[in-house]
Amino acid sequence: MRNQKPFIGIDLGGTKIGAGLIDIQGHVLASDYRKTHAKSGRDAVIARIVEAAHAVMEQASIDADGVSGIGIGAPGPLDIPNGILTEPPNLPGWHNVPLKQIIEEALDISTYLENDANAAAIGEYLYGAGKGTRHMIYVTVSTGIGGGMILDGQIYHGTSGGAGEIGHMTILPNGPHCGCGNRGCLEALASGTGIAREGQELITRGAPTLIAKLAGQEPVSAKVVVNAMHQGDPYAQEIVMQALYYLGIGMANLANLFNPQMIVIGGGLSNLGDMMLDAVQRSIDYHAFPLAARQVRVTFAKLGSNVGIIGAAGAAMMAQHQA
Amino acid sequence: MRNQKPFIGIDLGGTKIGAGLIDIQGHVLASDYRKTHAKSGRDAVIARIVEAAHAVMEQASIDADGVSGIGIGAPGPLDIPNGILTEPPNLPGWHNVPLKQIIEEALDISTYLENDANAAAIGEYLYGAGKGTRHMIYVTVSTGIGGGMILDGQIYHGTSGGAGEIGHMTILPNGPHCGCGNRGCLEALASGTGIAREGQELITRGAPTLIAKLAGQEPVSAKVVVNAMHQGDPYAQEIVMQALYYLGIGMANLANLFNPQMIVIGGGLSNLGDMMLDAVQRSIDYHAFPLAARQVRVTFAKLGSNVGIIGAAGAAMMAQHQA
Numbered sequence: 009m010r011n012q013k014p015f016i017g018i019d020l021g022g023t024k025i026g027a028g029l030i031d032i033q034g035h036v037l038a039s040d041y042r043k044t045h046a047k048s049g050r051d052a053v054i055a056r057i058v059e060a061a062h063a064v065m066e067q068a069s070i071d072a073d074g075v076s077g078i079g080i081g082a083p084g085p086l087d088i089p090n091g092i093l094t095e096p097p098n099l100p101g102w103h104n105v106p107l108k109q110i111i112e113e114a115l116d117i118s119t120y121l122e123n124d125a126n127a128a129a130i131g132e133y134l135y136g137a138g139k140g141t142r143h144m145i146y147v148t149v150s151t152g153i154g155g156g157m158i159l160d161g162q163i164y165h166g167t168s169g170g171a172g173e174i175g176h177m178t179i180l181p182n183g184p185h186c187g188c189g190n191r192g193c194l195e196a197l198a199s200g201t202g203i204a205r206e207g208q209e210l211i212t213r214g215a216p217t218l219i220a221k222l223a224g225q226e227p228v229s230a231k232v233v234v235n236a237m238h239q240g241d242p243y244a245q246e247i248v249m250q251a252l253y254y255l256g257i258g259m260a261n262l263a264n265l266f267n268p269q270m271i272v273i274g275g276g277l278s279n280l281g282d283m284m285l286d287a288v289q290r291s292i293d294y295h296a297f298p299l300a301a302r303q304v305r306v307t308f309a310k311l312g313s314n315v316g317i318i319g320a321a322g323a324a325m326m327a328q329h330q331a
Numbered sequence: 332m333r334n335q336k337p338f339i340g341i342d343l344g345g346t347k348i349g350a351g352l353i354d355i356q357g358h359v360l361a362s363d364y365r366k367t368h369a370k371s372g373r374d375a376v377i378a379r380i381v382e383a384a385h386a387v388m389e390q391a392s393i394d395a396d397g398v399s400g401i402g403i404g405a406p407g408p409l410d411i412p413n414g415i416l417t418e419p420p421n422l423p424g425w426h427n428v429p430l431k432q433i434i435e436e437a438l439d440i441s442t443y444l445e446n447d448a449n450a451a452a453i454g455e456y457l458y459g460a461g462k463g464t465r466h467m468i469y470v471t472v473s474t475g476i477g478g479g480m481i482l483d484g485q486i487y488h489g490t491s492g493g494a495g496e497i498g499h500m501t502i503l504p505n506g507p508h509c510g511c512g513n514r515g516c517l518e519a520l521a522s523g524t525g526i527a528r529e530g531q532e533l534i535t536r537g538a539p540t541l542i543a544k545l546a547g548q549e550p551v552s553a554k555v556v557v558n559a560m561h562q563g564d565p566y567a568q569e570i571v572m573q574a575l576y577y578l579g580i581g582m583a584n585l586a587n588l589f590n591p592q593m594i595v596i597g598g599g600l601s602n603l604g605d606m607m608l609d610a611v612q613r614s615i616d617y618h619a620f621p622l623a624a625r626q627v628r629v630t631f632a633k634l635g636s637n638v639g640i641i642g643a644a645g646a647a648m649m650a651q652h653q654a
Contacts, residue, residue, distance in 0.1 A: 085622055143490045157588075159487060166590025167466045170622040173587040178580045178618050180504060190618045257501045264496040265480075265588065267489025295501050295513050299408055299493040 013076040014068075015324045016061050016117070019124070019316030020082045020107075022046050022098025025053075027060035028317030029068050029075075032325065034135030036314055038067035046099050053099070054107070058114045078111060078119040079324030081127030081316055088169040091121040122323035124316065125172060126163050128309075129156025130326055131319025132272045136310035141269040145262050146309070147174055149255065149284075150275035151230075152187075153195040157266065163326065175199065177261060179254050197254035200230035200277055206247045207233040217243035230277065252284055256291020263296040263304050274309030336399040337391075338647045339384050339440070342447070342639025343405045343430075345369050345421025348376075350383035351640030352391050352398075355648065357458030359637055361390035369422050376422070377430070381437045401434060401442040402647030404450030404639055411492040414444040445646035447639065448495060449486050451632075452479025453649055454642025455595045459633035466591040469632070470497055472578065472607075473598035474553075475510075476518040480589065486649065498522065500584060502577050520577035523553035523600055529570045530556040540566035553600065575607055579614020586619040586627050597632030 014037055019026035022044060029038040040063040044053055061078065065071060083096045091108020093099070112119040122130070129138075129146035138144040138158065147155040153175030157164045164171050175195035176188050183192025184205065196202050207219045207228035218241035222232045236244035259271055271288070278284060288306050296304075311318055337360055342349035345367060352361040363386040367376055384401065388394060406419045414431020416422070435442040445453070452461075452469035461467040461481065470478040476498030480487045487494050498518035499511050506515025507528065519525050530542045530551035541564035545555045559567035582594055594611070601607060611629050619627075634641055 159482060160485075162483075164482060164589075166623075167592045167626045168590060168622060170590035170620060170626070171588065173590075173620055173623070176587045176620060177500075177584045179501070181502065181577070181580055188620065254504070257504055261500045261584075264499045265494065266487075267491060267493035267496075269490045297493060297496055297499060297511065299491060300489075300496070303490045303493070 013074055015076050015321035016064060016078045017127075017317040017319065017321030017324070018057055018061065018078065018080040018111075019127075019320055020044070020057065020080060021124070021316070022083070022096075025056055025060050026317045027057070027064050028314065028321060029064040029070075030318055030321035034131075034318055034322070036318065038064040039314070039317060040064050040067070044099075050099075050102055050105060054110060054114075057111065061111075061115055072116045075117050077324040077328055078115065078117050079127065079320040079322065079327070080107060080111065080119065080121050081124040081320035081323065082107065082121060084123045084169075086121060086123055086169055088121055088123070088165060091119065093121075118324075118328070120324045120327040122163075122320065122327075123156070123169065123172075125154035126156035126165075127319035127323045128274060128315045129158060129172075129272075129319070130163055130322040131311050131315045132274070132309050133158045134322045134325070135318055136315070137272045137307050138270055143266065143268040144270045144272060145174070145266060145268050146272045146274065147259070147262075148275035149199060149273060149277040151200045153199045153275075159266070162330070163323070174258065174262065177258055179257055179261075194254060194258040198251045198258065203230040203233050203247055203251050203277075204228050206250070207236075207244070210243055210247075215243055217241055219244055234280065248280070249287075252280070252287035253291070255284070256288045257295055259288045259306065260292045260295035263292050263300040267300050268304055271304055271306045272309050273306065274315065278308050336397055338399050338644035339387060339401045340450075340640040340642065340644030340647070341380055341384065341401065341403040341434075342450075342643055343367070343380065343403060344447070344639070345406070345419075348379055348383050349640045350380070350387050351637065351644060352387040352393075353641055353644035357454075357641055357645070359641065361387040362637070362640060363387050363390070367422075373422075373425055373428060377433060377437075380434065384434075384438055395439045398440050400647040400651055401438065401440050402450065402643040402645065402650070403430060403434065403442065403444050404447040404643035404646065405430065405444060407446045407492075409444060409446055409492055411444055411446070411488060414442065416444075441647075441651070443647045443650040445486075445643065445650075446479070446492065446495075448477035449479035449488075450642035450646045451597060451638045452481060452495075452595075452642070453486055453645040454634050454638045455597070455632050456481045457645045457648070458641055459638070460595045460630050461593055464592040466589065467593045467595060468497070468585050468589060468591050469595045469597065470582070470585075471598035472522060472596060472600040474523045476522045476598075482589070485653070486646070497581065497585065500581055502580055502584075517577060517581040521574045521581065526553040526556050526570055526574050526600075527551050529573070530559075530567070533566055533570075538566055540564055542567055557603065571603070571606075572610075575603070575610035576614070578607070579611045580618055582611045582629065583615045583618035586615050586623040590623045591627055594627055594629045595632050596629065597638065601631050
């Protein structure tokens with residue numbers, strides 16, 4: 009490659025801003041994590057993004073001339089070609105913020121905006137579990153379920169950057185309500201939120217489950233349900249098995265639609281470990297076509313907590329190579 | 332374009348072989364349809380394919396030098412890169428037939444093999460309803476449900492040509508059995524086969540439906556159910572509404588995953604007309620994200636009965652331009 013200078017990857021979340029200086033092999037040369045303080049307002053948050061970028065350049069003793077580009081991974085919905093955050097739900101007061109342009113002007117470095125789930129997919133594809141594949145689906149299973157799709161070696165955006173809403177496939181018609189307004193979405197059935205809701209409903213019904221004891225006065229979380237499961241509570245076991253059953257059906261649908269080489273699962277719930285991989289693999293073997301099932305490997309993400317900054321840098325790298 | 336010579340498109344089906352001489356604007360310059368006589372065996376069927384290709388060249392008074400390439404649309408499963416029909420269910424006795432190579436040698440014209448549903452998708456994209464789009468999903472709703480996906484202006488094959496099994500998304504976990512071995516597939520719920528099965532079950536249960544009278548001694552077909560619906564039979568109406576409900580959920584899932592500009596519906600059941608379009612559009616508006624729903628247009632295929640030969644020729648054209 010002509011350009012060996014590193015990229016800056018910015019991971020903009022509702023609670024945390026991450027910045028990393030990432031070389032083209034995906035190594036983290038420097039990193040900086042600080043609070044978003046979303047309530048401090050748009051301009052203050054943007055100032056903290058700029059500070060974080062400066063911090064990683066200072067750590068590595070370089071200036072803007074030493075950086076190939078900046079990638080920002082941000083929560084959707086986005087207008088990717090124009091680099092605009094349209095209405096991020098976890099950044100109150102942000103409406104149509106042209107973040108790409110603002111950062112580009114503040115730092116004098118070419119900047120690219122990408123959806124955070126797509127950035128994570130790119131990170132795993134270039135430097136993580138999906139290295140060496142050409143067709144890879146990344147799925148994050150956490151409070152919500154999101155994802156990104158690498159098709160023929162490129163991140164797939166669809167018509168307007170909205171592709172990849174894996175969590176909002178309807179899996180169970182007339183199933184439980186989802187935050188998106190639909191019912192029976194994969195996210196409503198198999199996310200941490202879905203697991204917590206089922207636990208809460210058991211308590212409301214007065215079921216003799218350990219979940220009630222572990223939750224105490226707090227609202228039930230997925231973590232509490234998983235703890236109860238590990239302690240042998242059959243109610244909690246059933247809730248988690250059901251969630252994995254639906255997750256498996258969702259993944260089998262992706263196998264049939266995309267015939268990918270690999271499905272990479274990330275996100276907090278992947279700490280369920282082999283239990284999750286086994287359920288998904290079994291479901292693909294049962295529900296998907298033999299051809300698709302044979303070819304797809306299900307595995308966990310590898311980049312850990314740096315996936316956001318590495319993926320954002322990777323998104324800038326991919327965008328520059330395409331341009 | 333450098334090469335203005337026409338292409339030959341071959342549509343190989345279990346009952347019919349179509350051949351067409353198609354120019355680069357999609358016009359049918361000559362066509363030939365003949366019976367497959369699948370039971371006559373592999374070599375006899377291949378001989379008829381070659382005869383059909385010769386017939387269209389003769390009609391246009393050209394020879395192999397006047398043809399840019401041959402595209403064959405054939406039933407899956409296929410090994411597309413190597414041009415092999417692995418195990419076509421409606422061509423008994425065909426196992427790993429290297430049809431691309433055989434036809435190439437018999438006619439001395441570069442030949443490309445494509446899955447028939449993908450070929451139809453390419454036809455509608457280049458010359459039919461999807462003209463001018465870059466992101467288009469084609470769905471055929473007939474005895475089965477199949478499809479093809481044009482993503483960023485290219486047909487998407489996945490790892491091994493197995494992508495696009497739209498009919499085998501699980502839409503209703505533990506739903507009715509599907510011919511593929513799974514349960515609750517879109518095809519089991521919304522295809523002609525699914526509609527016929529529901530009609531048959533009503534008769535078995537002794538429901539007072541017009542379907543019984545119209546079917547007489549024959550097994551119930553989707554056509555009979557649709558006829559009964561048009562004559563006001565509430566049982567038949569309910570069966571068709573249910574099928575369209577599930578079809579709509581399937582299409583909403585595609586809108587969320589692919590954020591396409593257009594969903595093009597073909598196949599025999601599209602003669603349900605506006606009733607089908609309205610149901611699918613309503614379902615997308617309800618079940619999919621507003622962004623994806625706003626951007627996608629649902630429409631019927633335009634190429635009619637020539638879609639097979641036009642699409643097969645288009646597949647050869649696309650493959651040559653990529654190569």
